Amino acid sequence: MQLPPHINPPAPKRTAASGRAPVYALVGNPNCGKSTLFNALTGLKQKVGNYPGVTVEKKVGTAYSQHGQPLTVIDLPGAYSLAARSPDEAVTRDVLLGRRSDTAQPDRILCIVDATNLERNLYLVHQVLDLGRPVIVVLNMMDLAAEAGMAVFPDKLAQDLGVPVIPCEAVRGKGLIELRLAMSRPDLALSKHAWDIPGAIAPAVAEIQASLVANDAKSPLIARAESLLLLTDQDSVRVAGSTPLSPRTAEILAGWQKRWSAEGMDWAGTLVSSRYDAIGRIAAEVVQPGTVNQGPSPSDRIDAVVTHPFWGWVSLGAVMCLIFVSIFTLAEYPMNWIDGHMASLSDWVKDSMAPGDLRDLITDGAISGVGGVVIFLPQILILFFFIGLLESTGYMARAAFIMDRLMSRVGLNGKSFIPLLSSYACAIPGIMATRTIEDAKDRLVTILVAPLMSCSARLPVYLLMIAALVPNERVPLATKVGIMFLMYFLGTFAAFGFAWLFKRTLLKGEPPMMIMELPPYRLPGLKDVALQMLERAWIFLRRAGTVILGISIVLWFLSAYPKAPEGATPSEQLSGSFAGMAGHALEPAIKPLGFDWQIGIGLISSFAAREVFVSTMGVVFNAEADDGDTAPLREALLKARWPNGRVLFTPLACFGLMIFYVFAMQCVSTIAIVKRETNGWKWPLFQTAYMTGTAWVLALLVYQVGSALGF
Amino acid sequence: MSVTNLSTLQPGARARVKDIPKSGTTFVRLREMGLLTGTVVTFVRAAPMGDPLEFKLRGYLLSVRRDEARQIEVELLADGAA
Numbered sequence: 001m002q003l004p005p006h007i008n009p010p011a012p013k014r015t016a017a018s019g020r021a022p023v024y025a026l027v028g029n030p031n032c033g034k035s036t037l038f039n040a041l042t043g044l045k046q047k048v049g050n051y052p053g054v055t056v057e058k059k060v061g062t063a064y065s066q067h068g069q070p071l072t073v074i075d076l077p078g079a080y081s082l083a084a085r086s087p088d089e090a091v092t093r094d095v096l097l098g099r100r101s102d103t104a105q106p107d108r109i110l111c112i113v114d115a116t117n118l119e120r121n122l123y124l125v126h127q128v129l130d131l132g133r134p135v136i137v138v139l140n141m142m143d144l145a146a147e148a149g150m151a152v153f154p155d156k157l158a159q160d161l162g163v164p165v166i167p168c169e170a171v172r173g174k175g176l177i178e179l180r181l182a183m184s185r186p187d188l189a190l191s192k193h194a195w196d197i198p199g200a201i202a203p204a205v206a207e208i209q210a211s212l213v214a215n216d217a218k219s220p221l222i223a224r225a226e227s228l229l230l231l232t233d234q235d236s237v238r239v240a241g242s243t244p245l246s247p248r249t250a251e252i253l254a255g256w257q258k259r260w261s262a263e264g265m266d267w268a269g270t271l272v273s274s275r276y277d278a279i280g281r282i283a284a285e286v287v288q289p290g291t292v293n294q295g296p297s298p299s300d301r302i303d304a305v306v307t308h309p310f311w312g313w314v315s316l317g318a319v320m321c322l323i324f325v326s327i328f329t330l331a332e333y334p335m336n337w338i339d340g341h342m343a344s345l346s347d348w349v350k351d352s353m354a355p356g357d358l359r360d361l362i363t364d365g366a367i368s369g370v371g372g373v374v375i376f377l378p379q380i381l382i383l384f385f386f387i388g389l390l391e392s393t394g395y396m397a398r399a400a401f402i403m404d405r406l407m408s409r410v411g412l413n414g415k416s417f418i419p420l421l422s423s424y425a426c427a428i429p430g431i432m433a434t435r436t437i438e439d440a441k442d443r444l445v446t447i448l449v450a451p452l453m454s455c456s457a458r459l460p461v462y463l464l465m466i467a468a469l470v471p472n473e474r475v476p477l478a479t480k481v482g483i484m485f486l487m488y489f490l491g492t493f494a495a496f497g498f499a500w501l502f503k504r505t506l507l508k509g510e511p512p513m514m515i516m517e518l519p520p521y522r523l524p525g526l527k528d529v530a531l532q533m534l535e536r537a538w539i540f541l542r543r544a545g546t547v548i549l550g551i552s553i554v555l556w557f558l559s560a561y562p563k564a565p566e567g568a569t570p571s572e573q574l575s576g577s578f579a580g581m582a583g584h585a586l587e588p589a590i591k592p593l594g595f596d597w598q599i600g601i602g603l604i605s606s607f608a609a610r611e612v613f614v615s616t617m618g619v620v621f622n623a624e625a626d627d628g629d630t631a632p633l634r635e636a637l638l639k640a641r642w643p644n645g646r647v648l649f650t651p652l653a654c655f656g657l658m659i660f661y662v663f664a665m666q667c668v669s670t671i672a673i674v675k676r677e678t679n680g681w682k683w684p685l686f687q688t689a690y691m692t693g694t695a696w697v698l699a700l701l702v703y704q705v706g707s708a709l710g711f
Numbered sequence: 712m713s714v715t716n717l718s719t720l721q722p723g724a725r726a727r728v729k730d731i732p733k734s735g736t737t738f739v740r741l742r743e744m745g746l747l748t749g750t751v752v753t754f755v756r757a758a759p760m761g762d763p764l765e766f767k768l769r770g771y772l773l774s775v776r777r778d779e780a781r782q783i784e785v786e787l788l789a790d791g792a793a
Contacts, residue, residue, distance in 0.1 A: 081743040119769045266733040272742040309759045405760035516774035
């Protein structure tokens with residue numbers, strides 16, 4: 001049965017009539033060059049935010065028509081189908097269907113497709129055409145199609161679909177002028193493409209469509225598109241902000257599904273197949289596959305090495321080593337530079353202001369507090385850069401492919417690997433990189449365990465404690481390295497253990513799905529990578545920066561008030577301050593772990609950033625530990641005593657303290673980012689509680705069992 | 712023509728999909744990615760640890776876990792068959 005083509009209802013005239021510039025939505029499969037095109041169209045005129053209620057990035061930019069008229073372009077998340085399988089795809093679906101109250105339904109749709117992979121890309125286009133909006137198809141990667149020996153005929157595609165088709169090479173900016181011209185056309189025809197809905201399904205489509213019009217206030221065309229979607233995806237992914245179906249429509253839908261299930265009919269499969277039948281006919285006319293070039297492509301040859309049973313591991317290891325060596329060597333220069341400038345800024349303030357509380361607030365509170373976190377920015381930037389590089393070259397999918405088996409043992413999939421690995425440097429980029437994980441529960445589990453990976457801010461604490469634990473110079477270096485390795489191992493082991501636990505209890509999900517495209521290798525668009533890196537870094541600075549400024553000021557206040565009498569040492573000032581009182585108040589809770597109130601102050605101040613523990617200990621015990629030389633501080637720590645004369649930093653206490661730092665959630669920046677990524681306080685609070693609780697229990701075990709054993 | 716499932720192919724082997732489970736979001740998505748009854752699939756390789764599996768279909772590469780591949784019935788094609 002043939003449904004009437006889309007021309008039946010009068011085509012709504014947009015733009016010119018209303019006087020408002022049309023709003024375009026940009027949609028396409030992942031890996032088809034969508035962000036490159038978006039960047040090329042809008043330049044730096046982009047606004048990046050979030051869709052309210054979901055952690056899906058909302059990107060809106062302004063493009064200019066050939067006549068200089070501004071056009072709004074919404075870059076929707078990459079999707080293979082409008083039958084959503086992830087929060088990202090659900091947002092794309094909901095915006096296109098006009099289901100989101102926060103985003104008006106776009107007037108026109110730009111559909112970008114990869115010319116080298118036309119059939120699968122056309123599936124989404126085919127669904128989009130159903131929406132009854134004017135569509136422009138951008139046929140990207142024409143150069144790569146030519147290289148592969150394929151002949152692609154854009155005019156034929158335009159004729160078949162009845163919409164403008166613009167051949168394009170987004171990376172080189174080719175075809176942009178033609179695209180801008182098409183976008184500025186005041187009137188775009190609606191697609192005349194009609195396809196055969198299987199006879200058995202057509203009555204259901206009609207009935208659901210009628211109900212959507214009557215009960216859900218949808219326009220007839222949107223209602224038809226939506227009823228087709230409802231019959232494919234069964235609406236499995238609902239995200240915050242999308243309007244639910246009316247009960248009547250849901251009832252009709254359920255009725256059909258029940259009837260078909262009883263008949264053993266595969267309705268979703270039938271619908272998908274009939275779309276692919278229509279697409280297959282189009283593709284056969286539009287693309288002539290290469291006949292000459294049938295040998296392995298460059299991508300195939302790279303994959304033969306990169307996913308090889310032996311060389312695959314070697315190359316994965318090499319890539320990871322490269323990233324970590326870069327982070328720890330390259331980042332050192334800008335970190336020293338930031339450190340130096342923060343210090344001179346602080347000195348300058350000290351010179352130019354009269355001594356007093358305000359000066360101390362600025363230097364010791366704001367500058368040193370924010371500086372202590374901004375110092376990690378170079379590492380975070382480098383990580384974001386590499387993550388962007390891995391994504392845009394196509395290697396990210398290979399890393400996930402190789403690691404999937406291992407990650408599946410704890411119920412996650414390969415896509416959690418890079419976020420967890422990044423967390424060795426800093427949990428913040430790691431947590432922000434979890435956005436590539438489609439499954440909402442897998443993503444949440446990865447976020448929850450990521451901060452257990454020992455980040456670089458823990459390193460100074462480990463180093464100080466190892467120095468205090470094995471002060472003897474004759475202890476072989478291997479012992480110290482061994483202890484350090486043990487800490488990293490414990491964190492990693494715990495991350496996987498908790499992931500396993502959460503996937504089995506709290507966040508039990510459907511059996512894991514790992515359908516992943518392995519895109520062809522492409523040269524990275526450095527401009528796109530850089531842009532993405534800066535966007536993410538800006539999010540970190542803005543979100544974490546404001547929280548950290550506040551926390552730094554609070555921490556400064558706590559350690560500066562109440563004022564000690566004139567002539568008191570910094571140590572006396574601190575012990576008499578609110579922070580000192582808090583340390584004392586905390587002592588009953590941490591005494592069983594072998595920590596006194598002075599260590600308690602360190603634990604509290606670590607919330608600004610874990611490495612602040614070292615400088616706090618410097619103040620508490622009146623020892624300067626400058627330029628990475630921990631010797632004076634180590635001596636001071638070893639002299640520290642409990643009031644009854646017992647040694648404070650016994651090997652057991654040092655070891656317990658390290659264990660505590662492995663597990664405890666002590667980083668305000670991470671908490672701020674988790675709150676942002678999970679949309680609320682529930683998960684960051686849960687995370688802080690479970691991590692710090694584990695830390696407390698394990699440090700207690702270490703100290704009590706160790707003491708009982710006579711260490 | 713021997714009938715088997717997608718998880719048993721040798722690297723480089725080509726097969727035509729005969730049957731794919733009806734229900735389950737995974738299989739609907741596999742269909743949407745172009746893996747339909749009648750589609751010709753080439754097995755490229757298994758990941759270093761044996762899972763997931765990499766297939767070529769409709770000119771692109773797709774990774775599917777062994778558990779899903781096992782449920783997809785295929786008929787093996789002789790080399791050179793269309």
